[in-house]
Amino acid sequence: MSDQHEHWQRTYRTHPGVYGEQPSEAAVYAADLFRERGAVEVLELGAGHGRDAIYLARRGFRVTATDFSAVGLAQLRDWADAAGLSARVTTLEHDVRQPIPLPYRSVDAVYAHMLLCMNLSTQELRDLVAEIRRVLKPGGAFVYTVRNTDDAHFGTGKALGDDIYEHGGFAVHFFSEALVDSLAAGWELRDRHSFEEGELPRRLWRVTQLLPSR
Template sequence: MELARAQQEQWDSAYARRPCLHGAEPSAAAHRAVQRFGAAGIDDVLELGAGHGRDALFLARQGFSVHATDFSETALDQLRHQAQREGLDDRVTAALHDVRDPLPPADATVNAVFANLLLNMAFTESELRSLVAEVHRVLCPGGVFVYAVWSTADDCSRHWQQLDDGLCMHDGFVGRFFDQDLVRTLAEPWQLDELTPYDEGQRRMLLVAMTKLPAAQVAVWSPTEMSH
């Protein structure tokens, strides 16, 4: 909890110092999510770790209704103001939430969840498993979870200071780099539709897409459509 509070203050301070911290352009993961959500006929998205909203606003511009959450009120204020400036405040709502706590939606009430880089943050492996289980809980059967994370193939993974439980630190920020084994571990009991390495700028990334199976299919599913 002390680490969580320290990281919340760190991110709040970073957003205050540099509004639009991550730039205005949407992430590559958001572009992929638009394609996947659109193909599934989904029109509403829960975004976790939305920051100042570059992806939430992009999703709204593509016609999705977006409920964005983050644990930085400073970032969410920036998101809200930009949504108002663009006339998107009827499509974008924003709420303060730390994903270490249970997600607000009721069971099986959400069609899609999106998270760019959130899972890289300062979570223990136990907290990561709890977070992914919460996403599974709130999604409807057939609902889709798309997320992107830094890969252990990224050069930065060798230069950050190593901490306990697979975490590492650089310039006061704590995070975790993902390998494909961790992705597959977190994918139980999901259908893992996509696990794709890609580059974004200088970063080596992994794009992951998973579908919540109906309960009757969980025990018999095998991964036959996964991309490598």
């Protein structure tokens, strides 16, 4: 078990529902976009204890929620059961450094809030985006959020290389504009929206990229 895996297991175990019950602003945006584009099957990567997965299910999507924390996913399943949404939510324990365990062109949209800016190298991110492209149907949408190089923590803390810095046990890959552009190669990069969230405040980008219809 990696240090980051154990850190997240411990976080969810010690602080159940750590991020609360309200969806992130990014999830609200994604739900509107996905509905506008006629999506039904949504894959969420890094779903944690489920605040955004539950919201997406309530909006009428069928959600496959993945995370590498079994503790977080157990909380998500309990929440889905209590909310009467278990038929709309499927959970998969999955490390995004491995192939996504879904078939080719099996989902209409992919969503990831603060997942791509975890302790993932640039090459691992490229491999992940290639996997996302594989499971997305033509014309599918991918919405993700990441901390960026304008964030106050960028360049501070323990340097792990590749613009990754560790603070309080959390390793963060801070995204540059060049990294966003490189990950969108072969996609339509529709939007890179700046916003703030949480303490400091954290500086983030919400990125929307679309697959060609053919």
